[in-house]
Amino acid sequence: DVKVTQSSRYLVKRTGEKVFLECVQDMDHENMFWYRQDPGLGLRLIYFSYDVKMKEKGDIPEGYSVSREKKERFSLILESASTNQTSMYLCASSHRAVQETQYFGPGTRLLVL
């Protein structure tokens, strides 16, 4: 079974804090993704990585950065958290193939006060 894990289920941070969200997958997938999910807006892609040290901006990269130092691990960084970054953050991974399914982690619900 594909397993994607995320470092925290719930996180509460203060405005201006630096926040790290970590994702680990155990299926040797090349691709990893970070999404945020908000009511009425659905799933929106923040960043995508197709290989170690490689990254691509998604639809809403502003205010975020990412790091992929190892194939199995993809980190999302909020350099200076703001209240509008309160959201559910979802990590996903997939094989780099033409029609490959993305598998999701359990999500991290982040509250920025």
Next chain:
Amino acid sequence: EDQVTQSPEALRLQEGESSSLNCSYTVSGLRGLFWYRQDPGKGPEFLFTLYSAGEEKEKERLKATLTKKESFLHITAPKPEDSATYLCAVHPLKTSYDKVIFGPGTSLSVIP
């Protein structure tokens, strides 16, 4: 512009009352269409991948079908445990990377 819509937005069924959820897509070409189930506060759980028109996949009370413009998720004799949000996602043919487009979802409630 590539787009995915789902209808209805919400659906309330009595236990045992069969129905269908719709996913309509507008893309330049289709690599694959995916269905996910998402329970409140959790990540989406993969259900099916469909690749070409006419294809069907089944899992327990769920059956997914695909045409050139839309996909249906048929739920036969649903049970309360089928209550969840069902997400459809499309992988367009012409993308610079493995990006999928998600629909807004259909929230299904099955009443005992």
